[in-house]
Amino acid sequence: METRCLPCFMSDHEGFSGSIKNSTKGFVVIEIDLHGRPVNRTDPLEQTPAAQQSSNKEEEDIRANLRTEKPVLREVTGGVTDLNADGSVLTEDFDLNVLLGCSVNEALEEFAGKLLGCSEEQKKDLEMTLGTFPDKQQRASVHRAVRHSYPHLMTVTNQAEISVREDPDFRELSKLVSEEEAEDFFRFIDAKVHGSAFTFCPDDSKSHRTSVHHFLSRRFGKLVETKSFSEQDKTAITVRMREKGRQSKKRTVMDCEEQVDTYTGFTLKKENLETLEAISYMAAALGVLPSDFSYAGIKDKRAITFQSMVVKKISPERLLEKVSEFERRGMQLSNIHPVSEPLRLGRLQGNHFDLLVRDLKPHGKCSSPELEELVSKAVKNVQTHGFVNYYGPQRFGNSQSVQADRVGLALLKEDMNTAVKLFLSPEEGEDLQNKAKWHFLNTGNAKESLALMPAYKARERLMLRALHRYGSNQEGCGRAWLSLPHGMRVFYLHAYCSRLWNEAASYRLNTLAHRPVQGDLVWARPWQDTSDTQVHVVTSAEERDSVFSLKQVVLPMPGNSVKYPENILGKWYQDRLAQDGLGLCRFRITSLKLNVPGCYRPLLAYPHNTTYSLVDTSEEPVTGQSPPHSTPGLKLSFDLDSSCYATVCLREIMKCDP
Known part of the structure; x- marks a missing residue:
């Protein structure tokens, strides 16, 4: 791995040598979804297309109507009061501590507050998962409670998982009226009680009232009708929920613009192909753009990999027609089913790896029984102590003469000509x-x-x-x-930032103690996202009392929204960026519509569910020839969290580049 600082090991075992990826069959990667299931599963728990469609319909209903059944609301001016059908005070449980648990509810409160203080550009990629809720009624309660408490958030269901992000409709309305009014109005809309009404505060500006009317018609024209009423020389807009079965007499702007996109999900098995190369093949065959494909993560080229994907504008039937053509390109598609939205990068729990290390040899001299003991000690050490969470060589394009991080550096310096030549x-x-x-x-x-x-x-x-x-x-x-496509442009910037992170990790471990020291950044809470509120700067007292462990230390990926360590590592970041001519870099390229907010990455990673065994990897004997010598090999299986690299874990086990 190429870094300007020597890579570090976390354990002191002897290790051994060997080779991987002599054959793609010796390197198998299976994506693990957010529910902890391998995406190539064929067990009865796998959803049928009909079940998946039903799940997607539930999500679409929630997103279109913002909520399901709601309590009756009393008509008021400038707000709403929650009541039951008989007029009594609503007693439904809106206690998010009960529904989500205290830690998740506290994290949600911080997330909601952070959104209010972010720029519009920063809000676009901010999202938080609330967890998985298998029961449909439980999901409905979570949707209602979150929207009631935080009207500026929208809730989205993906199968049984609920996530939250900013509601763009709330953002738009809050530019026209006060945030308090916008919150009250969205609670009124969420209640969805036919015949109920909501009245905004008086507004003397006709042009401003017109803007409000147009927004309400465009976004909620199928649900409500609006009219301005004058009373005592004051004019205000009243919004009334349409009665059941009553349709608007004229088409609204929303009706004219409404268009439902088609999304099809599938599991892709590929061999000896890069993820983006496979997408290019499929896009050309289907007549769509590569940007119409979405995925949770990029997988190795020199491997057999299984991953989830979603393609836009293509129906399941159309995709099935192309399956045989894709197979000739080394790609197999399965579990083809309709879905309601694209995938997002990082929406996976991790990856499972099945590896075969051939030509196993100790670095020194030992017998076969000692080799087995050597392997056992190495695997157990890495399970206990972990490994430095470096980005692997495939992050930078290890088969290319010009690596992706060099292209990213040229883009960050806005040297477009050089970036094109490198590309x-x-x-x-x-x-x-x-x-x-x-x-x-x-x-x-x-x-x-x-x-x-x-x-x-x-x-x-x-x-x-x-x-x-x-x-x-x-x-x-x-x-x-x-x-x-945007994802391809930003990939090169991320490659440069990843290279810098690798160098920072080596510098941190080679220069400072292998324990948290004053000025280090650590995760402050179990819920981890990219916001500053989730990192904490270690104090001198906390260093003295060993409050934190090294596994809690995080290093920033450079960007415009991260804080840097407050010790010599922070100074190293400044000097290293200046060395590349990025001392004043804002990590925004306006002309290319690129923005890199940055994030935090744990310094250490750990394998899970690890199993191993020594095997004979000698080739089959050729007829008429002497049988080949026995060649020991290592079968190794483990799970890693998302964005962790098996080659880096294996390097720690073997104490050399595999």
């Missing part, structure tokens, strides 16, 4: 894509290079097409980068 730098080999890249490097002719580039290399073709259209100057190169 289109040829690798080793004489295949068509390299011939096309060499042609562009030698001639600068994007049109001719595009004609040479294979159809499945979607990213390269998008870039070359834009360069041909806009030219290869600074502006043209910027527009060429904009032609790539």
Whole structure:
């Protein structure tokens, strides 16, 4: 692993040598979903398409109507009062401590407060999971209670998991009326009591009232009707919930704009293919853009991998038609079913790995029984002490001559020309894509290079097409980068930040004690997200009293919304960024619509559910020849949390690069 500081080990066992990925069958990766289940499962618990569709329908109803059955509301001016149907005070339990538990409710309160203080750009990617609720009625209660307590949040169900994020409708309305009125109005909408009404505060500006009318018609036209009433020289807007079965006499703006997207989920099994390369193949075959595919994480190339994916604009029937074509490309699709929304990066619990290490040899001299003891000690040490949570080489494109972090650095410096040249730098080999890249490097002719580039290399073709259209100057190169999907653009920035994180981890462990020291950052709560409220700076007293352990230490991924350690490591970050010409970097590239808020990553990681055994990996004997010598190998299986790398864990076990 290439870092400017020497990589560190956490255990002092001897280790051994061996090789992996001689064959993809010796490196199997299976994604583990948020419910702790492997995505390639074929057990009876797997949802049928009909069951999945029912689950999605439940989610769509919640999102469209914002809540299910609600108590009757008394009509008031400027707000609502919760009542039962008989007029008595509502007694339904809105105690989130009971529904969610104290720790999750406290985290939700902090999350809701953080949203109110964030910029609109920062809010877009902020989301929090409340946990999994198998019972439908329990989910309905959570939805009601959260929305009642925090009207500026929207709740979303993905199967049995409920997550929350900012409600864009609330944000828009709160720009037109006060936040207090917006909260009361959304509680009124959530109640969804037919025939009930809500009246906003008096408003003397006709143009402003018109803006409010237009917003309400566009966003809630199917649920409510609005009218301005004058009383005692004051005019106010009253909103009335439509009666059951009563339709609007004229089409609203919402009716005209309404369009339901089609999403299809599936499990992808691929072999010897990068995730983005597989997506490019499928996008070209289906006639959609690579950005129409979403996934929870990128998987290894030199492996057999199973992962969940969602494709937009394609029905399950249409996807099934292409299954045989994909199989010829080394991809198998299963569990094809309709879903209601795309996947989000990081929406997985982790990954399960089945590895085969061949040509097992000790670093020193020992017999076979001693080798078994050596392996046992190594595995147990890593289970106990963990390993440094480095990003693996595949994060940077280990098979490429120009690695992704160099492209990311050029983008952060807004040197678009250099970034394009690095992106289109040829690798080793004489295949068509390299011939096309060499042609562009030698001639600068994007049109001719595009004609040479294979159809499945979607990213390269998008870039070359834009360069041909806009030219290869600074502006043209910027527009060429904009032609790539957002996820692909930001990938290169994240690669650079990952490289810096690796170097910071080595510096931290080589320079400071292997325990939390003053100025270190640690997780302050069990609920972990990327917000500053979840990290705590270790004090001198806490260092003295050993309040925290090394497994709680986190290091920041550089960005515009993170705090840095308040010791020599914080100074190291400043100097290292300045060394790359990023001393004043805001980690925003407005021209490319890119923003890197940063996050926190645990310094250490630990394998779970680890099993191992020594096996004979010698080849089958050839007829007429002597049987080959016995070759010991290691079968190793374990689970890792999301964004942790098996090659890094194996490096700690073996004490060398596998």
